[in-house]
Amino acid sequence: MRPPILRRLLRRVASATACGLLAVLGAHPAPAVAAPTAAAAAGLQQVTGFGSNPGNLQMFAYTPDGVPAGAPLVVALHGCTQSANAYYTNSGWTKYADLWGFDVVFPQTTSANNALSCFGWFDPADSTRGRGEAASVVQMVEYAKQTYGSDGRRVFVTGLSAGGGMTADLLAAYPDVFAGGSVASGLPAQCATSQAAASGCQTGPQKLTPAQWGDKVRGSHPGWTGPWPRVAIWQGTSDYTVYPANATALRDQWTDVWGIGQTPSRTESLPGNTTRSVYDDASGQPAVETFSVSGMGHGLPVSPGSGAEQCGSTAAYFLDTICSAYHTGVFWGLDRTAPGGGTGLPAPAGLKVTGVTSSSASLTWSAVTGAASYTVYRDGAKVATTASTSFTDTGLTAGTAYRYSVTAADPSGTAGAGSSAVTATTTGGAAPATCFTATNYAHVTAGRAHVSGGHAYANGSNQDMGLYNVFVTHTLRESPAGHFVIADSGCQTGSS
Incomplete structure (x- = not known):
C-alpha cells in the first residue's frame, strides 16, 4: 500500500x-x-x-x-x-x-x-x-x-x-x-x-x-x-x-x-x-x-x-x-445499482419481472442507446452481464423475495446509472399465513387490536404495537382465529 x-x-x-x-x-x-x-x-x-x-x-x-x-x-x-x-x-x-x-x-x-x-x-x-x-x-x-x-x-x-x-x-x-x-x-x-x-x-x-x-x-x-x-x-x-x-x-x-x-x-x-x-x-x-x-x-x-x-x-x-x-x-446508489449510482449512460427503464418459478426469476428491461452490455444485480451483488435486454436468474430458493436492478455499460465498459429496483418472489415454500398490514388506527377499527393508555395492543397476544395513530404501521398474523401477533418480518400478506 x-x-x-x-x-x-x-x-x-x-x-x-x-x-x-x-x-x-x-x-x-x-x-x-x-x-x-x-x-x-x-x-x-x-x-x-x-x-x-x-x-x-x-x-x-x-x-x-x-x-x-x-x-x-x-x-x-x-x-x-x-x-x-x-x-x-x-x-x-x-x-x-x-x-x-x-x-x-x-x-x-x-x-x-x-x-x-x-x-x-x-x-x-x-x-x-x-x-x-x-x-x-x-x-x-x-x-x-x-x-x-x-x-x-x-x-x-x-x-x-x-x-x-x-x-x-x-x-x-x-x-x-x-x-x-x-x-x-x-x-x-x-x-x-x-x-x-x-x-x-x-x-x-x-x-x-x-x-x-x-x-x-x-x-x-x-x-x-x-x-x-x-x-x-x-x-x-x-x-x-x-x-x-x-x-x-x-x-x-x-x-x-x-x-x-x-x-x-x-x-x-x-x-x-x-x-x-x-x-x-x-x-x-x-x-x-x-x-x-x-x-x-x-x-x-x-x-x-x-x-x-x-x-x-x-x-x-x-x-x-x-x-x-x-x-x-x-x-x-453507492453500490452503482440504485438510482443515482454510476456515471455515463442513463438507467435502463422498464425493468419488470416477467415470470417466476420455485427456483428462477425472469426479467426484461428497455434498451439503452449506446449500451454494449447490461449488468444484472441481485440484492446488490452482481449476478450476470449480458448483451440482451432480458435475463433469467436460476438456482434460487423457493418462496423467497429477491431484489433486482440493472445498469447499462458503454463499449469501454463504463457503467451508467442503476435502474429502479424490482422484487421477484419465487413460488413454493411455506403456505401463506393470514396476515393484515395496516396502521394501528385501522387495526383497532377492524377489531384486530385494542387501545390502552394511548397505545395499541394486538388482540389475543396483547403485544404492544406502539402509539395509537395513523402513522405507525404493523403486520399482524392471525392464528388461531381472533389471536393476533406482530409479524412485521417473514409474514406473507393474505388480505388487508
Missing part, C-alpha cells in the same frame, strides 16, 4: 486531470495535507487544518487504496458518548467503502463542546447554515473535495442519535451540499432550538402537521428550490431514548418537502424484523425510505458477518439486527 500522504497527493493529481486544475486549486489555497496519526495505510486518520473550524470539531477520515478521484463521499456522525473511532470500528461503513469505492469522513465532537460529547443538533449556534458545528462539517466536505477529489454531486451524511439529529439539520441547512442522508434513532430537523427543549423532542416531538415540519426544512435555507436530499430513516420500535414518534415526524417532514404524501408507495419485510416503507417522488424514484426495526432499542442497526448484506460489530448502541449501512448505501 502507498503511504496515506502519497495516496492523497496522487489522487489530487488525478482529480486535477479529470476536473481541471482550477477545480483543485480554486480561488483559495487548498488546505494543507496533515500528517496521519495512525501508521496503517487506509486506516482511520486524523486531519488537521481543514478550515477555520468554527464548531471546534475534529476531522477523521478513511480513504481506501484504489479509490479514484470523482468517487462519492460519506460523512458519518457518531452518537452521544461515542467517538469517531467507535463509529469507524462498528458501524459497517468501512466495509462498503472498500467494496464500492468511496471515502468516509468521521467528524468528532468532544466534551469541550458538550459534556456527553453530543453534536449540538438542538443549538442554533451549531445546527444552522454557516454556523458552528454544521459549518465545520461542511468545511470537512470541502477539504475532501479538494484533497481526495470527492464528487461534490454525491456527498451523503448519516448519523446516530444526536448525530442523527445533526444529520437532519445538515440536510435542511445544506441541500446544496448533501445529495442524501440517513437518520438513525434521530430527530427531525430543527425539532429543538435549545438544550431545554431537546428532551421534549426525544420523548415526543411537537404535534405538527407535515407542512409545519416541512417549513422547518424550507426555513433552514430560504429560497432553495431543489433538488432536495433523499432521506432514509432508521428507528427501533422499542427505543425509549429517542421515541419512535420522531421517525414519524421525520417521515412527515421529508415527504412534505418532496411534495409527496405520507402513504408509502410500497412496503417490504427485510431481515432483523425490519419493515421498509418506500415513498416515491413524482418520477417514481425513492425519495424517502423508512426502516422500522421491530423490538430494537436505541442504537444503530448492524449485522456482524461476512455476507454481502452483513456489516459492523456489536457494541454499546450498535445493535445486532440488520446492516443499516448496506441498505442505506443501496438507497443512495
Whole structure:
C-alpha cells in the first residue's frame, strides 16, 4: 500500500486531470495535507487544518487504496458518548467503502463542546447554515473535495442519535451540499432550538402537521428550490431514548418537502424484523425510505458477518439486527445499482419481472442507446452481464423475495446509472399465513387490536404495537382465529 500522504497527493493529481486544475486549486489555497496519526495505510486518520473550524470539531477520515478521484463521499456522525473511532470500528461503513469505492469522513465532537460529547443538533449556534458545528462539517466536505477529489454531486451524511439529529439539520441547512442522508434513532430537523427543549423532542416531538415540519426544512435555507436530499430513516420500535414518534415526524417532514404524501408507495419485510416503507417522488424514484426495526432499542442497526448484506460489530448502541449501512448505501446508489449510482449512460427503464418459478426469476428491461452490455444485480451483488435486454436468474430458493436492478455499460465498459429496483418472489415454500398490514388506527377499527393508555395492543397476544395513530404501521398474523401477533418480518400478506 502507498503511504496515506502519497495516496492523497496522487489522487489530487488525478482529480486535477479529470476536473481541471482550477477545480483543485480554486480561488483559495487548498488546505494543507496533515500528517496521519495512525501508521496503517487506509486506516482511520486524523486531519488537521481543514478550515477555520468554527464548531471546534475534529476531522477523521478513511480513504481506501484504489479509490479514484470523482468517487462519492460519506460523512458519518457518531452518537452521544461515542467517538469517531467507535463509529469507524462498528458501524459497517468501512466495509462498503472498500467494496464500492468511496471515502468516509468521521467528524468528532468532544466534551469541550458538550459534556456527553453530543453534536449540538438542538443549538442554533451549531445546527444552522454557516454556523458552528454544521459549518465545520461542511468545511470537512470541502477539504475532501479538494484533497481526495470527492464528487461534490454525491456527498451523503448519516448519523446516530444526536448525530442523527445533526444529520437532519445538515440536510435542511445544506441541500446544496448533501445529495442524501440517513437518520438513525434521530430527530427531525430543527425539532429543538435549545438544550431545554431537546428532551421534549426525544420523548415526543411537537404535534405538527407535515407542512409545519416541512417549513422547518424550507426555513433552514430560504429560497432553495431543489433538488432536495433523499432521506432514509432508521428507528427501533422499542427505543425509549429517542421515541419512535420522531421517525414519524421525520417521515412527515421529508415527504412534505418532496411534495409527496405520507402513504408509502410500497412496503417490504427485510431481515432483523425490519419493515421498509418506500415513498416515491413524482418520477417514481425513492425519495424517502423508512426502516422500522421491530423490538430494537436505541442504537444503530448492524449485522456482524461476512455476507454481502452483513456489516459492523456489536457494541454499546450498535445493535445486532440488520446492516443499516448496506441498505442505506443501496438507497443512495453507492453500490452503482440504485438510482443515482454510476456515471455515463442513463438507467435502463422498464425493468419488470416477467415470470417466476420455485427456483428462477425472469426479467426484461428497455434498451439503452449506446449500451454494449447490461449488468444484472441481485440484492446488490452482481449476478450476470449480458448483451440482451432480458435475463433469467436460476438456482434460487423457493418462496423467497429477491431484489433486482440493472445498469447499462458503454463499449469501454463504463457503467451508467442503476435502474429502479424490482422484487421477484419465487413460488413454493411455506403456505401463506393470514396476515393484515395496516396502521394501528385501522387495526383497532377492524377489531384486530385494542387501545390502552394511548397505545395499541394486538388482540389475543396483547403485544404492544406502539402509539395509537395513523402513522405507525404493523403486520399482524392471525392464528388461531381472533389471536393476533406482530409479524412485521417473514409474514406473507393474505388480505388487508
